[in-house]
Amino acid sequence: MRLPLATLEIFTAIARHGSLRAAADALDIKPSTVSHQLKALEDQLGTALFIRTTRSISLTEAGRALIRGAGPAFEQLSEAVESARSTGHAARGTLKLAMPEFAYHLFVAPRLESFCAAYPEIELELSLTDALSDILGEELHAGFRLGGRIAQDMVAVRVTPPxxxxxxxxxxxxxxxxxxxxxxxxxxxxxxxxxxxxxxxxxxxxxxxxxxxxxxxxxxxxxxxxxxxxxxxxxxxxxxxxxxxxxxxxxxxxxxxxxxxxxxxxxxSGIFLYFPREYRTMMPLKLFREHLTGT
Structure with missing residues (x-):
């Protein structure tokens, strides 16, 4: 059975808010949609999930069993979605960088103390290697290389003159x-x-x-x-x-x-900071780039 995530979200909202109308308001959908989706879920499961009277609505035994598992799961999903939304958009989190040792000593190291003081909630992880790092394969965010050795599908920002x-x-x-x-x-x-x-x-x-x-x-x-x-x-x-x-x-x-x-x-050619286009708006990387280049 495929997980009916949309209807499970509606079921969880009804159980949390105590009525179909309150669930509809919380989800910003029509009450008729809530009622239709609840019926579809009960039909799919082959059992009633709520006891409905003219004055109240309460969970059945099957409904209580489902909310015990679905409730925490949807809280985790909600937290995961919010985490994905906020990751890279605040001055905190992890920034993983690859760089040759000479680039670290020549250009990065002299600026690290002031960067860490300005952004103490950004965790820097530095991979020092003269090898050409595959930043995507190694799950890194950016790297430093001489300009002639950067793939064309990467954004390249000059950080030193020739x-x-x-x-x-x-x-x-x-x-x-x-x-x-x-x-x-x-x-x-x-x-x-x-x-x-x-x-x-x-x-x-x-x-x-x-x-x-x-x-x-x-x-x-x-x-x-x-x-x-x-x-x-x-x-x-x-x-x-x-x-x-x-x-x-x-x-x-x-x-x-x-x-x-x-x-x-x-x-x-000089040293360039390079990174995938998808990371152009990643806040820790943006702040690090601006701190290094002054722009």
Missing amino acids: LKLAVVASPGYLEIHGSPSQPRDLLDHNCIRYRFQSAGRIAPWEFQGKDGAYSVDVQGNLITNTLPSSVDLAKKGLGLAYTFRDYLTDEIAAGTLTPLLEKHLGTT
Whole structure:
């Protein structure tokens, strides 16, 4: 038997409000509709649910049995509907985000303290990974990626300008091995390479020349799959790293890393926040986006 949800809702309203007319008023339908639907439910069940007199209406034994189960169930359904209606429309709830570690350190982390202070009822869950997250499959709300790696069916909001690239090494490494003066000189150095977690390929080291962009097939005895580890290995003097200059502001200022080949380096697309179109009005995401971008 298919559950007669519409007629069960009417039955529950009659039992709660004590009359067919009161149930009709509560549901904003005609009293004749209430009477018709109640008869249809009783016919389907093969039993009377109410004892009706000229002055009152009361539940039968079958009616009391049905209300014991249907009443709490409809309360739960009502709560579920209200929860669905309110979810994402208030400054509270959970916001699940995926981001590369470098994006977290470079752009998100400096803004988290003020966001959490402004919206203490929003729970942030951060998935830090350099892999290309499937935010729908992983039940996430949004993610951060470089602009060229975002699917066309996602909304993309720029959160940084194009990022300047950098090749860096520690002063100790340069003292022993010298500094490259041209990108091709990197072939004589130990270069710490980066392997994309999703694609599995080694990231190219790209440079700008008079004829446009080109890459150098660098080599070395160290490969990582996160930028923070590449930077850490470079700081230890184990080789040269290729990453984003803004990510290294503190290390360069402190002198623990030295930028190289600066006139030969260009920019990459910058970081974007991306999310499904259906989440454009989700309040926690909207507030987070506005807090990051100031718009």
